[in-house]
Amino acid sequence: MPRSSHALVAALVIALPTAASAASPQSFKGEYTVSFLGLSIARSTFSSHYENGAYAIEGSVSAAGLAKLFDDTRGTISSKGTISGQKMVPQAFRADYTSGKKASSIDIRFSNGNVTSTRVIPAPGKRDPKAWVPLGAGDLASVLDPMAATVIHADSLDQVCGRKVKFYDGEMRADLTLTYASKGTISVPGYKGDTVTCQMGFEPVAGYRKGRKALNYLKNKSRMMVTFAPLGQTGVYAPIHATVGTQIGTLTISARRFEAVQ
Template sequence: MTRDTRVTQDRPAVTPPRIVSPRLARAALRAQAGLCGGALLLLVTLPAASAQGRLDARYEATLAGIPVGKGAWTIEITDDQFSATASGATAGLMKAFSGGSGTGASQGRVVGGALVATNYSASTSTAKKTEAIHISLANGNVKEYGIEPEPPVDPNRIPVTEAHRRGVYDPMTGSMLHVPGTADPLSPEACHTGAAIFDGRMRYDLKLDFKRMETVKAENGYYGPVVVCAIYFSPVAGYIPDRPVIKYLAAQRNIEIAFAPVAGTRILVPFRMVIPTPLGKAMLEATQFITQATPPRVAKTQ
């Protein structure tokens, strides 16, 4: 994605929160959160004092109505920097089959009101494997990245070139939607955008379209409107074309994300994410969504 518009083995990265589950359920949940996690970031110019806020959210993941994971997401935005951290773990019956946990984080600068990521990291752990990903960026271009342990080379994987790593967003920063102007950011226009995401292994494009407006109520915190966007996934590089999960996601036309506002900003973040799977509807939804504006910092005087 350009500055004006806007993945583990062949799966989009999981943010927020990162959730690990077995086989198809794991792929569905990872794809669901990753698509949201990589939903998009639209960089705009905002007055610095109007783009300061905080979000403290908790999410629950379900598959066919059965709880399979829980996670948390915290976002802090000041006049000149931002940070976002997420964590998640399997829960309920899924934990008995395959326990797993993960974390993710993104930090960067706020330049003229725009979020400009400089660092992204993510890690997952299961009984069989632990993996860590890191990405360093400068003005939307990847400076350096790596995966530990280094994955084996697969000749069937479409290579990621240097060009693929330019003009991109990390999955965590890409999950925050910036809406320009002075009108209500919760409008159909918020969905008229797209994103280019690089998660350390895979490069993919996301396109959003407006679906509807809704009113939501978290168990704790936010009660109000959301804008619901359809999202379409297109793999670009870093994936194996014959992988069923890639074909399935690319063919989907019923994936959607509901965005809610962060108080004190013109930033929208995912409140609910839904993706159909062969096992039933996978959903990641906020049970807590506490957001508040923070006052601008006052320069110290002698």
């Protein structure tokens, strides 16, 4: 998988709200823009549906603006699973995308929240055992896929932050920690109301190469802030705005539309 494509998909996944947890069927739609230094570099859209304790999400991502001159990446992402209490229990995650003429895909399957299989095309190359941190026993138990990891089930805005999320993207296992930063309000097409902002910490656990500067920066120096808003009356809180500090500048992910649909 091209590293640039992987990074784009990871960034956009932050901006893909997922399922609802209400008793009646509910659907949501959203549109997001990723910008760098004020310039739009990517766009994403999503649709999600919840019914009878099951969720399903479909999204699309594509490079935009000047980014298309350097990496014309586009693709689709899907996720499905169930909700048990306030816990997301993924069943399957898939991403299919192209960068230029190169096609890539990630397919992850789960059972009771544990990863049972991972298929990445093209297959990763041989790993240097001295430089690579391998996945260990238990690393893929009770983890969330990239979509399920982006939403929070909570009783109120006050309880959204103050938690750790175990995240697996088909190669790397990492922990995301959310610490309370502030409350506020926001107005975008489809939503106007209260929000809560968490500072997000990043800790790679396994499935990565030691000494990678980008990962070290995310872990030790990056300032990552995620603002959550409620999806209707569902008890689900999804990102509506985020900033991610990188070695070359700050990525900003903003909702252009964030709404429940009939």
